[in-house]
Amino acid sequence: MSPAWRPSCPDESSYVRRLLAILLPGLLLLTACGGGDKAAPEPTSQSAGETAKLDSLKLTDNGDKKAPGVDFAKPLEVKEFTAKVITEGSGEKLSANQIATVSVAGFNATDGKALGDNFGKDPEQLELSDALKSGNPVMYGVFVGAKVGSQIALVAPGQPATEGTAAQPAQLYIARIMGVKEAPKPLSQDETEQLDKAGKLPKITFDDKGIPSASIPKTDAPSGLSVKVLSEGSGEKVAATDTIEANYTGWRWEDGKEFESTFGKNQPATFPLTGVIKGWTMGLTDQKVGSKVLLTIPSDLAYGADAAAQGKPAGPLVFVVEIKSKK
Structure with missing residues (x-):
């Protein structure tokens, strides 16, 4: 698939x-x-x-x-x-x-x-x-x-x-x-922290196998890209033109439905950051290898207004991404 x-x-x-x-x-x-x-x-x-x-x-x-x-x-x-x-x-x-x-x-x-x-x-x-x-x-x-x-x-x-x-x-x-x-810019760290303190960002928990779950608040999604480092790795920073290997889980903001995940499959995905949705490229650039990152992505930086017609998850999206390595 x-x-x-x-x-x-x-x-x-x-x-x-x-x-x-x-x-x-x-x-x-x-x-x-x-x-x-x-x-x-x-x-x-x-x-x-x-x-x-x-x-x-x-x-x-x-x-x-x-x-x-x-x-x-x-x-x-x-x-x-x-x-x-x-x-x-x-x-x-x-x-x-x-x-x-x-x-x-x-x-x-x-x-x-x-x-x-x-x-x-x-x-x-x-x-x-x-x-x-x-x-x-x-x-x-x-x-x-x-x-x-x-x-x-x-x-x-x-x-x-x-x-x-x-x-x-x-x-x-x-x-x-x-x-x-x-060009659009991510929300500042201060803006992301304020949203988090106000309970307007998803709460992420990991089970004993390291698989994430998300509790998404019943509020409107942030208007801009929110990037929250859940745990910072010790590896090199990722550049916008790098290819990375990563585990990820994605949820729709609107209903909290998980639509795809590699966690638990022991099969991290490999992809170039020049070939993904804008929210991924913007949010993962300059993050360190080994980091786990929460991305809350508005629809215009995800799949846009015609996402459903393309068979893609529609509306604002939430991702937890674990950067395993860069190529």
């Missing part, structure tokens, strides 16, 4: 979702927090790859509700992932750890045929996180420092045929930055 936390998209056949699957290292990325007294340098968008191949690319602006027209010298072939700002916007400049909202149109780079787009629909969200920087530094570099309103060309190389799959031509994507917003 597939673990409950694995991300899935209800419309994975769409070209917009395919773009995200190709370019993003995961759907659930960490919000990192900066610090220090010295101001960070002003970010500058960095084009990269075989950008000269995009010199012939011309865009026809059709407004925010319709994909732009494209014209370029065909075929457009690249050997490495390539990104370039084609037209610069006049809005706010994007910074690290923000969320860009983007509309995307895809094209066959061999013949220019349109593959699909989400213009006129809700833009996709792209988190400019450390996990994206690690997973696709070219994509990260071209978005960080770009301005709202900019149109960015992204070219993914063609893929040769393999057993069971046909060869894929290079694909051209035009991403328009529609807006920017701050």
